[in-house]
Amino acid sequence: IRADQLAQTYVEDNSFAISDDFAEEQEISPYFDAEYSMFSEVLSVTKDDILSYAVHTYNYYGGAHGLALTEYFNLNLSTGEQLTFEGLLGSVSEEQLSQQLATALTEQSGQSREELESRGYDFESIRAHNNFFLTDDSIFFYFNPYDIAPYGEGGNTIALPIQQPF
Numbered sequence: 001i002r003a004d005q006l007a008q009t010y011v012e013d014n015s016f017a018i019s020d021d022f023a024e025e026q027e028i029s030p031y032f033d034a035e036y037s038m039f040s041e042v043l044s045v046t047k048d049d050i051l052s053y054a055v056h057t058y059n060y061y062g063g064a065h066g067l068a069l070t071e072y073f074n075l076n077l078s079t080g081e082q083l084t085f086e087g088l089l090g091s092v093s094e095e096q097l098s099q100q101l102a103t104a105l106t107e108q109s110g111q112s113r114e115e116l117e118s119r120g121y122d123f124e125s126i127r128a129h130n131n132f133f134l135t136d137d138s139i140f141f142y143f144n145p146y147d148i149a150p151y152g153e154g155g156n157t158i159a160l161p162i163q164q165p166f
Contacts, residue, residue: 035060043133049077052133069144070155072133085128088139097128097160101141104158120150126158137162 043052060066074083125148143156
């Protein structure tokens with residue numbers, strides 16, 4: 001399995017919905033201004049042959065601003081299987097991992113939980129999920145705009161060392 005083949009399949013599987021949306025909106029209003037873009041990139045290949053790649057999309061359908069989103073995928077190059085965070089947990093529960101993410105956010109931002117909450121961060125929304133990428137020594141969970149904070153805060157990446165028991 002090659003990353004460029006997977007990325008192309010993703011684009012093919014998802015682009016029809018976008019073109020249908022644009023065509024429908026154009027029929028409603030010839031002045032409809034919309035933008036959509038998608039690209040992918042390989043981020044890393046770990047010593048354990050885990051390939052991490054990202055698919056970035058941007059769409060604008062009118063309003064104050066568009067929305068940029070990033071989805072990460074992790075593939076075991078030996079088996080061709082896509083990794084999930086559940087498969088990395090080991091003896092750590094999903095709840096414990098979510099607590100580790102919340103603690104890491106405050107440590108990595110250099111701000112207290114109260115300071116982050118005053119800026120609109122929702123700590124109840126910080127949950128382990130499959131939008132992550134790997135390096136040899138860390139797992140990086142990515143939260144798109146609006147996932148855990150207002151749009152103005154942008155996306156948030158929270159790193160956890162792989163030495164922690166997963």
